[in-house]
Amino acid sequence: MKWLKKSITNKLxxxxxxxxxxxxxxxxxxxxSLVKNNLINDNKKIMLKDAQIIAEEINTFISKNTEIVKNMEANPKLKKLVSEVETKREKFEHPNFREIVEILKNTKEMNSNLDLVWLGLKEADDLVIDDYNWAHASTYQMEKMDWFKKMQVNKKLTYTTPYIDQVTGNLIISIVKPIYKNQELVGNYGIDLNINRVNKLMTNYSIGESGYAVLIAADGTAIYHPELKRILKDNIKDDSGFPKKISEKILAGKSGVAEFEFEDTAKYFAFAPIPANSWSVGVIIDQKEILMQIIKFVALISLIFTLFLFALILISYFLINRLTKRIPNLVEKISAFGDGNLFARIEPKSNDEIGQIAQTFNNMAEEIAASYQQLEAYNEEITALNEELSYQAFHDPLTEIPNRRRFINILEKExxxxxxxxxxxxxxxDFKEINDNYGHIYGDRLLTEVAQRLAAFSSENIAVARYGGDEFLILIKNLNINQIEKEVTKLKAVFNQPFAIKDDQIFIKFALGIALYPEDAKTTDQLITKADIAMYEAKKIKKNNYLYYNQKMIEQLKRRKKIKNKLQNALKNNGFSLKYQPQINLKTGQADFLEALLRLKDNSFSPGEFIPVAEESGLIIEIGRWVTKAAIKQLALIKNQYQAEITISINFSAKQIRDHGYLDFLKKNLKKYKIAAHYLEIEITESILIEDNKAITFINQLKNIGVQIALDDFGTGYSSFSYLSYLKTDKVKLDKFLAxxxxxxxxxxxxxxxxNLLHSLDLPVVAEGVETKEQYLQLKAHNCDYIQGYYFSKPLAKDQIKAILAKNYLNLI
Structure with a gap:
């Protein structure tokens, strides 16, 4: 086989x-196979066409006779007789009986296909036919007849299966149509067709040399078969030798061609439905008759293909020898290129396929050489791009310090x-206030400056990252608690110097929450969560401060959540109430003011505990409105029922300054309950003025409405008299600390x-928290205007206000 291995020509x-x-x-x-299949398919199509032609002719025959029934229906006299006759006697006595018999007789004579034309009388249990004297036997029961049952179910034109007629004794089929009176079946029109007339149509067709046609009723019974013994005895449903799938298709009114074996002979069976009455026509032929045509064709094809193959081999031999002479040169140049010689080229000597291959190779070699150079340039660009993408994936786009993803990777490894x-x-x-007051661009500049200081603070053991918004993460690694404390002190010093933003010098405050690992947590999520809890607690201190996480914080967090849920439920379910503590005029002994104090009805939490939670959660806005409305409603009650006048004081939180709809809400309720604004007093603290620079404007708007303003808890905190100089305050309440x-x-x-100083500013003075007689006597002696405290009264329910108004408290001493 050496000749074969060395030469591509021999191989080809x-x-x-x-x-x-x-x-x-x-x-x-x-x-x-194709010829065989085509011949078989062509013969199947011919058989199916024959079956359809026969079916169409029989359908025309059936339809023509069906028209007879429809013509009977068009005659109102026939329906009139059927509808009116209820007994056999009435049939013969009916005035139209003889006329109708003549109609039936004429119909039969005009249609030679008919054995009988008749009317069914359901109530009389009898028939009307073309004989004046004929009547059914007394034992006849129409409702038990198969044709009647089938018609009763179908409720329309019905074709029966073949049966022996009791009147004529012939094998017939009946075409019947029901007659209704007031939607009740009273009888029918009917004609009988002799099956022999149908079978005559079948004998007119010949199917090949071995084929024949059959007629099958709707129930599968053979109506016509060349072998007479099979008529009405064979049934495709019951014949175990007849395929069930074919019989199901025939009985379903479908057409087609199938194969089956009958008496050890393979046959083709084509079938087509007769639409008029659900019969089917079948055409049967032996498969051997078609196979003989195929055998003759196969012999001819085999001879033609043998001669063609021999000629093709000879021609191929001469062409291959001529074409393969230039192949060795192609192999040599391509091998050289494959070994790295990018300058190897093939000289094309013709424009045929081999010449085109040579030219194509040359073009490809040029492109590969150029692509190789370009690929080196792309590789450098991709390397640079990957470095840029890697940087962006792990750095914050605003501050350019590591982002949360990068930080978490570091933390997880740690x-x-x-x-x-x-x-x-x-x-x-207060970063939100910076954004609101100076704009987000200003805020972004500040965040960038903070990030730069933190980046400068970072070291081998300290990693920093932007967590999101105005929050930053700081990881202090491989240090004990004392060392950590030193690093925190250094971190605080980072913020001692102001931040220069545009032309401004800004000092910022921060809250720092610290969680230790592995003591506090061993996973990133838990550690960040606990640091966040500690930061939240530190934030409430309102200073540049920091807190270490401890377990009590979790308990406090759970309790605050419980209180928040309690407040939400109280808002939804009327769970709040107001207690009223009188402020006693030391000159008259009367209660001129009532301070409304908020309580939970079930007393589950004290105001000192739930008010801070309300402020933190923002619920104070909705609660503040509830208190305002409840106080105004109480003023209306005092005015309308007690015919008295008094001022009610309500407390106001710094958070409520941000309730932009409060002023409209207040005016709406004062108007609704017809209360003059000066009967409502709002108590504010100095902290409101310090924490919110919009507070002065808001308080002045309250004053413009007519509401009284009291400065509460004076004597604690800043106690700045500068506020009294420009704040329109109606009175000052001294804190219990002073008493x-x-x-x-x-x-x-x-x-x-x-x-005396407050009096010089024309400001009445209220002393809070007075609990002893000695305190009362001292304050009275030194011209204090009002006293509020347990010495005179604890906070009382609203149903005791009437009694408060009636008392002179100085007389009770």
């Missing part, structure tokens, strides 16, 4: 011989190393001077 010749042989065999097989350290979460206080700590002889002068 052998390949073409084998290929042509295989192609010849495949073509021969395919051709024979936690897996079983090292010790701390995670700190830093939040800038408790400045009544001694060596300190009383301070209290006296404070009262």
């Amino acid at each position: 010749i052998l390949a073409i011989v084998i290929t042509n042989l295989i192609v010849f065999i495949l073509l021969a097989v395919i051709t024979i 936690l897996k190393s079983d090292a010790k350290g701390a995670l700190a979460l830093l939040d800038i206080n 408790d700590n400045f009544m001694a002889a060596d300190k009383i002068d301070t209290l006296i001077n404070l009262i």
Whole structure:
């Protein structure tokens, strides 16, 4: 076989011989198969066409006779008789009886196909036929007849299966149509067709040399068959030798061609439905008759393909020898190119396929050489792009310090190393106000400056990242608690210097929550969560402060959540109430003011505990409106039922300054309950003025409405008299701290001077938290205007207000 291994020419010749042989065999097989299938399919189509032609002719025959029934229906006299006759006697006595018999007789005579034309009388259990004297026997029961049952179910024109007629004794089918009176079946029109007249149509057709036609009723019974013994005895449903799938299709009124074996002979069976009455026509022929045509054709095809194969091999041999002479040169140049010689080229010597291959190779070599150079340039660009994408994936786009993803990767590695350290979460206080007052661009500049300072603070053991918004993460690695404390001190010092934004110098405050690992948590999510809890607690201190996480914070968080849920339920379910503590005029002894104090009806939490939660959660806005409305409603009750006048004071939170709809809400309720605004007093604290620079404007708007303003808890905090100089306050309430700590002889002068100073500003003074007679006497002696405290009254329910109004408290001393 050496000649075969060394020469592609010999290989091609052998390949073409084998290929042509295989192609010849495949073509021969395919051709024979196609011819066989075509011949079989053509014969099947012819058989199906024959079946459809016969079915169409029989359908025309049936339809023509069906028209007779429809013509009977068109005659109103026939329906009139059927509708009116209820007994056999009435049939003969009916005035139209003889006329109708003549109509039936004429119809039968005009249609030779009919054995009988008749009317069914359901109530009389009888028939009307073309005989004046005929009547059914008394034992006849129409309702038990198969044709009647079928018609009763169908409720329309019905074709029966073949049966022996009791009147004529012939094998017939009946075409019947029901007659209704007031939607009740009373009888029918009917004609009987002799089956022999149908079978005569079948005998007119011949199917090949071995074929024949059959007629099948709707129930599968053979109506016509060349072998007379099979008529009415064979049934395709019951014949075990007849395929069930074919019988189901025939009985379903479908057409088609099928194969089956009958008496050891393979046959083709074509069938088509007769639409008029659901019969079917079948055409049957032996398969051997068609196979003989196929055998003759196969012999001819085999001879033609043998001669063609021999000629093709000879031609291929000469062409291959001529074409393969230039192949060695192609192999040499291509091999050189494959070995790395990018300048190897093939000289095309013709424009045929081999010449085109040579030219194509040359073009490809040029492109590959150019692409190789371009690929090196692309590789450099992709390397640079990957570095840029990697940087963007792990750095914050605004501040350019590491982002949360990068930080978490570092933290996860740190936690897996079983090292010790701390995670700190830093939040800038009041950053929202900076954005609101100066704009988001200003805020972004500030965040960038903060990030730069934190980046400068970072080191080998300290990693920083932007967590999101105004929050930053700081990881302090491989340090003990004392070292961590030192680093936190350094971190606080980072914010001692102001931040220069545009032309402004801004000092910012922050809250820092610290969680230790592995003591507090061993997973990133838990550690960040606990640092966040600690930061939240530190934020409430309102200073540049930090807190370490401890378990009590979780308990406090749960309790705040419980209180928040309680407040939400109280708002939904009327769970709040107001208690009223009188402010006693020390000159008259009367209660001129009532301070409304908020309580939960079930007393589950004290105001000192639930008010801060309300402020933190924002519920204070809705609760504040509830208190306002409840106080106004109480003023209306005092005015309308008690015929009295008094001022009710309500407390106001710093958060309520941001309730932009409050002023409209207040005016709406004052108008609704017809209360003058000066009967409502709002108590504010100095902290409101300090925490919100919009508070002065808001308070002045309240004053413009007519509401009184009281400065509460004076004497604690800043106690700045500068507020009193420009704030339109109606009175000042001294904090309980003053009554408790400045009544001694060596300190009383301070209290006296404070009262005198406030009087010089025309401001009435209320002393809060007065609990003893000694305190009362001292305050009265030094011209305090009002006293509020347990000495005179604890906070009382609204149903005791009437009694408060009636008392003179000075007379009770």
